[in-house]
Amino acid sequence: MQEMSEQEFLKQYDSSKYEKPSVTVDMLVFTILDEKNSNYRKLDNKKLSLLLIRRKGHPYKGMWALPGGFINMDESLDEAAKRELKEETNINDIYLEQLYTYGDVDRDPRTRVISSAYLSLVSANKLEIKAGDDASDAMWFNINYRLVSTISDKENKETSYLYKLELSNNRELIEGTIKKKISYKKGYYEENTTIVDSKGIAFDHLKVIAYGIDRLRNKIEYTDIAFNLMNEYFTLSELQQVYEIILNKELLKANFRRKINHLVIETNKYSEKKGGYRPSKLFKFNYEHERKGE
Amino acid sequence: MQEMSEQEFLKQYDSSKYEKPSVTVDMLVFTILDEKNSNYRKLDNKKLSLLLIRRKGHPYKGMWALPGGFINMDESLDEAAKRELKEETNINDIYLEQLYTYGDVDRDPRTRVISSAYLSLVSANKLEIKAGDDASDAMWFNINYRLVSTISDKENKETSYLYKLELSNNRELIEGTIKKKISYKKGYYEENTTIVDSKGIAFDHLKVIAYGIDRLRNKIEYTDIAFNLMNEYFTLSELQQVYEIILNKELLKANFRRKINHLVIETNKYSEKKGGYRPSKLFKFNYEHERKGE
DNA sequence: ATAATAGTGTCTGTCAGACAATATCGT
DNA sequence: ACGATATTGTCTGACAGACACTATTAT
Secondary structure (H helix, E strand, O other): OOOOOOHHHHHOHHHHHHOEEEEEEEEEEEEEEEEEOOOOOOOOEEEEEEEEEEEEOOOOOOOEEOOOOOOOOOHHHHHHHHHHHHHHHOOOOOEEEEEEEEEEOOOOOOOOEEEEEEEEOOOHHHHOOOOOOOOEEEEEEEEEEHHHHHHEOOOOOOEEEEEEEEEEOOOEEEEEEEEEEEEEOOOOEEEEEEEEEEOOOOOOHHHHHHHHHHHHHHHHHHOHHHHOOOOOOEHHHHHHHHHHHHHHOOEEEEHHHHHHHHHHEEEEEEEOOOOOOOOEEEEOOOOOOOOOOO | OOOOOOOHHHHHOOHHHHOOEEEEEEEEEEEEEEEEEOOOOOOOOOEEEEEEEEOOOOOOOOEEOOOOOEEEOOHHHHHHHHHHHHHHHHHOOOOEEEEEEEEEOOOOOOOOOEEEEEEEEEHHHOOOOOOOOOOOOOEEEEEEEEEEEEEEEOOEEEEEEEEEEEEEOOOOOOEEEEEEEEOOOOOOOOEEEEEEEEEOOOHHHHHHHHHHHHHHHHHHHHOHHHHEEEEEOOOOHHHHHHHHHHOOOOHHHHHOOOOHHEEEEEEEEEEOOOOOOOEEEEEOOOOOOOOOOO
């Protein structure tokens, strides 16, 4: 029997013989929203916010889900993510990063669905959709995500962490709990995240959102990722607030300024005067900062 | 018109209406192999090694590729990775971590293929396959991966890094170059990796391998991932060698010992005497070390 | 004795956390 | 003056890099 050439092989290859899963992308779009403060002296409160869409059809009808959808055959995963983002937020050029691909068998009741989650960061001034008005199915949710308990089981070389995630805005409150278990039981490191309870959140998106926040918290410490959430000009206090709400802890001003000093460039502009206090200098992101580890 | 219930919806849902991509998993299996040293005094040389399979059929016939394959409809991505690993290496319980999902349109000439890459670490003593003998299509390749040049283009807010990857063993040498470009041109951080040239490596696997080594280098600095490459008992010099070959640089003994001190437990065992030098204590991994950031 | 590895001590600079002090604004 | 934020200085302890020194072994 004659061997096939590669061209012949490709010509006769028929992928439709095999059953295939569907592939989707899910978008985690974060931004920082301001909450005006009534006290004329005090600064605005910033909130870390996530975009969710209310599901119009089955399954999980009426629940909130990450924006996303099926990929087309003629676009890459990244392109699909960009397209979805454009469709949902009408924004073209923003920070986008692949997070993780979820592939559990039963994660979608319709059919087998593999989903790649993407993390996207937008500065509030780029936002055209002011999600939250009556007609819209898209809304921004404030995020409250925190570790609530730790369970150590030395016998089984296991430690579990319970995290609570609350997503809320003027008219909605949805929440859930996830358990992250790490174990050396089998002689090697193993990680496993499960949804303990989830109210109002479709699919396994609670898990996806939690992972996205984890990644954001992690990366803000050692990359310049936070600047994607800032306007072109910003005060150091604004920057610090962004770090604080993402890390969910207060930072000391002097230390913070030292730490991010190499990431910013001082300008001769000043912030608009708002209250009875010293006006602050505006800074820009320093694109040319030395990046470590390369 | 009456609205459907979720059950009715699911019953009538037919996913076969849509065209779907194929989904595969690709495995990066790393281990540390010893190279006996002829000098009776000197220690063995350790090599970071990667498992590759020679492709028997089209496409890329005869070239080397990562082990992997199509996922089944009744198994999760992780389960598919474990199954492939078992099939290729006959090892069940080892460290496994999802790396990244590759979704370019043309990455496989047969059809549209999305592939999730997994990183796996094995200690050499668990290996049953001694890949490398004549008949086998699986072989271990020594890794030499290094940054060869940096090009800064301040005008365009771009920096490119050229990396060279060489994979070799007794009878094979394959190699390639990749370019990692990071850019702030559009106002936000963007990363892009392209294959400059690739000799003997199938698909986009050169890129996948490079990313896997990057991740390994990164994670070894702040996790205990390296211990998956060690036997149960090891000397601190062995451990240091593993760090050195992964990081591709020499470390100072005293500093290294300080750094990993909390990750190991001293035993009262000693290494087998090998040459004309002081015998070394054996250590075990400390499962209960405090992990930071949680 | 020698050549190699095993293991320890310590100086230095950097950097993060804590805290104190001063500056500047609108009311 | 007051109450808020803006900005800078400095003490401290932890830690990483560099280097020097001692200990132990088979030949």
